[in-house]
Amino acid sequence: MKLHLPYDEAVAYFGFYGTIVGYNFIKYDELARVRRVPLTNRFKAIIGLSFLCFCATLYYFWQLQSITKWIGIGSLLLTVLYTIPFFPNKSNMRNWSGIKIYLVAIAWVAVTVWLPVINAHYSIDLIVVLKSLQRFILVFVLMLIFEIVDLQFDELYLKTIPQQIGEKRTKWLAYGLLFLFVLLDFFKPYVSKQQFFVNTFFALVLGIFTFYANSRKNKYFTSLWAESLPIFWLVMLLVFER
Structure with a gap:
């Protein structure tokens, strides 16, 4: 809206479903992988929803422009490294001192500004x-x-x-x-x-x-x-x- 870009379904739904997948992964991965929380019906429903959203994210990912896909891959790596340690026996980025607030802000900029701009071939x-x-x-x-x-x-x-x-x-x-x-x-x-x-x-x-x-x-x-x-x-x- 702010840049008067035409509506792009792939960008809109990749951002929407990808956000659900990323948020649920960050929020519930530690509960399932580290704390071994029992799989209640509610937990199973969240996993099921996340899987469906992941399939939708993948579907719209393949419809993005080639250069835009790299932004999606970068956002995915940030999400994974935010939760899962890059090196064994090391803390994940979530526990790095003072870094969380910057990662969240960067992720917002990548998905809500750079993703639609680059996919529309809008000049930087x-x-x-x-x-x-x-x-x-x-x-x-x-x-x-x-x-x-x-x-x-x-x-x-x-x-x-x-x-x-x-x-x-x-x-x-x-x-x-x-x-x-x-x-x-x-x-x-x-x-x-x-x-x-x-x-x-x-x-x-x-x-x-x-x-x-x-x-x-x-x-x-x-x-x-x-x-x-x-x-x-x-x-x-x-x-x-x-």
């Missing part, structure tokens, strides 16, 4: 670079909200940003990044009033969520409300930028 210009930076910042701030709320649960060896610089400084970091997120619009050759409004308003909403985030919040603050922010962003795009 200044707008694409700026949108990539904005997308990275957006997801980074979203992850900061989760890390603030999860301060009470995260192990110290993870060295999340709130663990290293504290809750208050993390919030100021988020505010600064949100300001940069909006500021980057002014470096684009052209940005519509609608797009600038959506970006500014969404940055304000993220700022409000950041302000109210703390380690005493209940699980619904992140697992429901913060998780739904990208959906809210999509609704705004559909309403104001069509």
